Amino acid sequence: MSLEGLKSLLSSAGAGVVGFGDISAVVSDEISHLDRAVCIGLDRNLNRNTIDVLGSLQKKAAAWLKEKGYRYLCIPPDSDRVKGKFVSNLYPLLCHKTAATCSGLGWIGKNGLVINPVFGPRISWATVLTDAPLPPDEPIESEQCGLCSLCVSHCPSGALTGNSWSVKTPFVELIDLEKCRSHKKASRTVEGKPNCGLCINICPYGRKKFHQEELVHEKT
């Protein structure tokens, strides 16, 4: 089976989106031999099931690569990181957002999250790094939100700066993290949970009542 076969394997096992990214330019030196990312995204239901499915997809990808004699390193979903494992020291070396944009699965929106054309920001990610020469997808290098700035105007803490992301301007501030954090802290004291997520809910991409198919159609 060719290396492309991994995509159909993961898709048929339930992955929402799968992409291969060339990360040779962004991966840190310690693991520079792992220059490809297998990026797996799943509709974000924020329940245990999403995380478990992502975990099993990731395991499938790892087993597939290992069987073919390639090296791999699994970066699990952010909400499923077991602390105190040796390998967890390596998780910060590459973030899912970078893997997703390199794999052409989305761009970073004004809310600082990966926006996928189909699912919008409502997507959870898992990444497998590998040295297998996977044919990379075309990366996305700048924001495609256009004039939309719903997330910026709806952010209750005014944390979003409204700036646009592009790989060419990596240090432009999208979010005032202090404001976002203090809002979550406040809502924890009031509601007992640090939940906010308005910048996810308001995004027109992937929003059910926006008829996502039409939107995607328009886009392409």
Next chain:
Amino acid sequence: MVSEEKKNELLAALKEGVIQYDEDLVKQKAQEVLDCGMDANTAIFSGLVSGMEEVGRLFEAQEYFVPELLMCADALYAGLDILKPHVSPLDLGVKGSVVIGTVEGDVHDIGKNIVKMMFDVAGFTVYDLGKDVPLDKFVDEQLRTDSDLVCLSAMMTTTMVGMQKVISNLKAKNPNVIIMIGGAPVSHDIAEKWGADGYAKDASNALSDAIRMISSLKKLKEKADANKK
């Protein structure tokens, strides 16, 4: 009583599981070891540790890189977590108690954690102070726990100099304490000059030194077993 054949099969599977960084396999086989009443010590030393010895060799030969090394270590720990509660204390004639940590200003603790793991496996009581440890804490902890081994780790030349102070303070308070130092900037000469008893050049050396240490412990254990018979 478990048959010799089954025993060898489980030991081989544990070893292979560590080498192949297959956590699930290691967990499953470790459970089987307990279920069929096999000796947990044997499973750890002839199974898990044998696997890690091979991993150390693969790492030195650059067949394995850091991610593989860490995944193997995780697999070993997965098995250890299951087996350890059933281990009878090893009678090695050495008092197994060690204080370990990365010195003040330094947050690089992967090497330290691997060395710590080896002590764990060997049945030592490990007092892990973690990373960025204030220098006096090593001395206090050694006195508090009366450990006879202290391991210091540093990855940067700027933090390494703190070791010298710890060594002289420790030796002043307790001349019998054994001190091992490790980390990228440390050398044999430095260890000697500062009065440390042992040294490991980097993570891979610390690992192989630790493995060598475990191997000799293993021999001691085998000898002890032979004497018993």
